[in-house]
Amino acid sequence: MKTALITGATAGIGRAAAILLANNGYRLIITGRRNDRLEEVKSEIGASHEVHCLSFDIRSREEVEAAINGLPQQWQNIDVLVNNAGLAAGLNPIQEGAIDDWEQMLDTNVKGLLYITRIVANKMIEQGYGHIVNIGSIAGVQAYENGNVYCASKHAVHALSQGMRIDMLKHGIKVTEIRPGLAETEFSLVRFKGDADSAKKPYIGIVPLSGQDIAEAILFAITRPPHVNVNDLEITPTAQASSYYVFRK
Ligand code: NDP
Ligand code: 8X3
16 A cells, blocks of 8 residues: 655645545545644544644754654655645735745745655655655746745746656656646635635636645546656646636636
8 A cells, every 4th residue: 555645734735635545545644734634634534544644844854854754664655745735925026025924935835845855755765666746836837926936936846846857767756746726725815814805816706726626636646657757737727827817707
């Protein structure tokens, strides 16, 4: 039975991926800061599936290292790493951006992803197999107004995905980048710091993606035969052609 480690499994895409992968026979290590949410996901998945919860802040290198290096023996082999934990904080022109928001985005979306990948990639190299799935964004290939630092963080994920794929080539480890467009999760509520009215605006007049839509893409990517790698998947709502063109009814 394969083991998948999903970061940011307390909400949205990560939560949906945890439930879908468990239902498709994966053992799971699920992570996030909110331990109560991790336990909820674990109990929703049910006792017939093996789930190990790891609560830590991915921005802290020490916490990441302690959590992953401290995994019990039976959870040491990781077949699939889904680098999903991430956020946008704020939507401001560059000259008005809050520096704390910038740090939070870069520390989570870029540095956190790197901290965990470094440890898990070494495990995968030692095992001789593995698959890393990075959740990027359409914002990783197109910058949009006021999105500056979030877009930069996801451009970094795009570049890192390409770089990791090259570095992992000789080790037979797959690397996939999935770039969602507008998906209705807790993402917008987090970006607008709990302001529910602002959070709804991006999804007005469209049918947005759901966490489940992206979870299905993750499952597709990780269930290809050994000789097939899905390099990139960019997935938007039907009503979205790019970061700039959204057709609202
Ligand atoms: P959610 O806000 O619903 O989920 C984000 C997850 O990331 C949560 O589980 C949260 O857990 C975790 N997380 C955030 N900060 C940290 C941290 N410091 N340490 C550990 N975990 C953290 O958003 P989505 O599901 O939408 O986002 C998932 C990924 O998808 C992100 O990388 C996002 O950038 C990307 N994405 C989202 C899109 C969208 O439109 N929704 C589109 C394109 C990409 P907790 O708070 O418990 O720590
Ligand atoms: C999330 C998609 O367009 O809201 O990465 O930035 S968008």
